[in-house]
Amino acid sequence: MTELESRIDKAIGALELDAKVRLLTGASNFTLHPEQAIDLAEVVFSDGPTGVRGALFTGGRIACLLPNATLLAQHWDTAVATEVGALLAEEAAAQHVHVVLGPTVNLHRTPLSGRLFESFSEDPMLTGALATAYIKGLQDNGIAATLKHFVANEAETDRKTVNSLVDERTLREAYLLPFEMAVADANPWAVMAAYNRVNGIPATEHTALIEGVLKGEWRYDGLVMSDWYAAESTAESANAGLDLTMPGPAGPWGDRLVAAVHEGEVAESTVDEHVRRMLRLAGRVGAFGEERAWPSDGPAPDSPQRRALLRRLAAGGMTVLVNRESTLPLATEGKVAVIGRHATETVAQGAGSAQVRPPHVVSIADGISAALGADRVSVVDGVEIRSDPLTAAPYSLRDPETGEFGIRVTTRDGRGDVIESRYVDGSEVSLRESPWLASATTIELAAVVVLAEPARMQVGVRGRGEWTFSAPGHYERVRLERVDNAGEVLRLPYRTVTLDLQPGARITAVVTPEPDTPIVGLAARAAPKPPAAAIGAATWAAREADVAVVVVGLTPEQETEEVDKITLALPGEQDALVAAVAAAAKRTVVVVNAATPVLMPWLDRVDAVLWAGLPGQEAGAAVAAALTGEVEPAGRLVTTFPARDGDGPVWSPMPLHGELPYGEGIACGYRGWQASGIDPLFWFGHGLGYTQWAYGEAELTVDDTIRSVRVEVTNTGSRAGREVVQVYWRPEGEPVRLIGWSGVDVEPGLTASVEVLVEQRVLRRWHDGAWQWLPLTGEVLIARGLGDIRITLPTAR
Helix, strand or coil, X not given: CCHHHHHHHHHHHHXXXXXXXXXXXXXXXXXXXXXXXXXXCCEEEEECCCCCCCCCCCCCCEXXXXXXXXXXXCCCCHHHHHXXXXXXXXHHHHCCCCEEECCECCCCXXXXXXXHHHECCCCHHHHHHHHHHHHXXXXXXXXXXXXXXECCCCCCCCXXXXXXXXXXXXXXXXXXXXXXXXXXXXXXXXXXXXXXXECCEEHHHCHHHHHHHHHHHCCCCCEEEECCCCCCCCHHHHHHCCCEECCXXXXXXXXXXXXXXXXXXXXXXXHHHHHHHHHHHHHHCCCECCCCCCCCCCCCXXXXXXXXXXXHXXXXXXXXXXXXXXXXXXXXXXXXEEECHHHHCCCCCCECCCCCECCCCCCHHHHHHHHHCHHHEEEECCCCCCCCCCCCCCCCEECCCCCCXXXXXXXXXXXXXXXXEEEECCCEEECCCCHHHCCXXXXXXXXXXXXXXXXXXXXXXXCCEEEEEEECCEEEEEEEXXXXXXXXXXXXXXXXXXXXXXXXXXXXXXXXXXXXXXEEEEEEEECCCCHHHHHHHHHHHHHHXXXXXXXXXXXXXXXXXXXXXXXXXXXXCHHHHHHHHHHHCCCEEEEEECCCCCCCCXXXXXXXXXXXXXXXXXXHHHHHHHHHCCCCCECCCCCCECCCCCCCCCCCCCCECCEEECCCCCCCCHHHHHHHCCCCCECXXXXXXXXXXXXXXXXXXXXXXXXXXXXXXXXXXXXXXXXXEEEEEECCCCCCEEEEEEEEEECCCCEEEEEEECCHHHHEEEECCEEEECCCCCEEEEECCCCCEEEEEECCC
């Protein structure tokens, strides 16, 4: 028995039942209870997976904002995933955070899912390998990873009630495989159970999956926690293997679990096992026994070290989808028109629990201007892209009293007397996380709009409650109710008006909040222009330039937790904008600022398309590095892109009568696409980079199974580049599947011999309740993506 296990035994023996049960529900939204009697310190959690926000949902510490998970996955590089995990561990340690709630390994089952930006890919093996490396990067540095969401949580619509209907073969071979790989190869110290039901049973109460598969078959020794507010039962979830309910301090356990033990519904030994796993987690992260020593300093989120790394991670994962006549990299001379709302209001991250407060977001317009020189670049706004104004951007408001960027928040009692007045360095406040707001009858938010000259602005309020809102020339009262079918924290009701404001204009809002109102804030942004005016200005600028770079994409309204999309079409009149610019410009480059597939009806009319993802805080600098070729955008797609709404093996994430059947079986993503015979817009694995490749001699190593593939690849272009050799297997009567890949950097004119080791777990089939090896039939495909298969080899020896 290890020293840690011995300490755990002594601690469990020293605690009474109620003290043990107290440890099994969070102390707050993101902390666990300390217990001095057994030398247990507070354990601090933080949302992830692309930044460590800390223990506050709103208004927390400034932190690094990494590229989104899909963009990182497009490197197809486990070393990058390990590097990301290590970076997050440093960020967590700087904030005294013990547990990061990531990675997310749910699959890209349908391109409409709102939360795909948090997940790696549509392929279970690629997802599992990247997650394994990410976890090692975190845990090798003493910070716990949390593998989520266990399991069959591939859509957001009705996610807390939907019943995912998945047959056992599909569950084992597709949706459990990333979890299986990560548990076996990296042993994450925590796993998060999902909101949804799986074949009629809530994931938090699923004995067969938690006790049977995870803790039984896979011998997982870590902690299993609920997603936030996911656990609703007492005895059922405790007996199913759930170890911790989050958040706290209220929850379905507490006194009810104590009573369940006394009434014989739950054995005290079951509670002891949950406590054991919780203390094991605490011991692993340095919160049980001798407390860990946190670093006294480290790189700041906006330090040159961090900025350079984040820029490289973002640019290297970007994907060149189209590049006619070598339009990219951009020429070193000539005028460039940068066009589009995403150029100036670049989207760096998706919405929901993954959000962090970055030190800055470099816009694509600023990044290109800095890289090429302001004298070469003109910047033109595009069409409106949002309906929800979201919260006011950083640096758009100032405190009227101090002049600092942010707002003034004043609380008053029922008589109207001031209780407290504070400066807040943002544009919203959380009533749940700010005890000083608890006694307020009304809350006043005041700010000066930052303007260099008179401007037409969209200003207003966000959050539930009775509001009065005033600005120069405007006064109104409005009641805002909860958004239907939306999360209270992730989608706030709002009211905005469009006004002509002068520099120094002050806006003031007073709210009488509703009970349990989570967040209130101010909205302020430049007012949108009519589409015709925006498109007209864009086409004029395009005619005057040598190259037009049009930046389009999605917004946090489409790429968000709790909401799925209903179309892949770009919001607003962005398609019309691209078409008009392409008709006017000498050359047109489209940069897509989105994490998930979009339709491209203008594709044949443009010269190049760069898929930029959600690039994090260094967004514009990374896009500029990719466009100029300073960093090769060597990414390969991790999701298949449909050409039309409705195409693909799985389309709608909408449940019917509360049920979501996984009727495609294991043929999800590219597997189903290839079986259908319908070509997508872009295949899984596609990516051009900035050079060309020739494939030569290839050799397959086979004994009782497929072991490896070796192939020669030659860089036939004029630039150094990175190739990703992808190996697929197409067994007779079975869907094609990725079985291995390897990346290689090669100088122009040189040849490299690349060995691809085959992942054995994708050569199995689940049949009659057990694994069996698939027969060695069919053929092995060596490819640059499933749309560019270079070599086909028979599997038979």
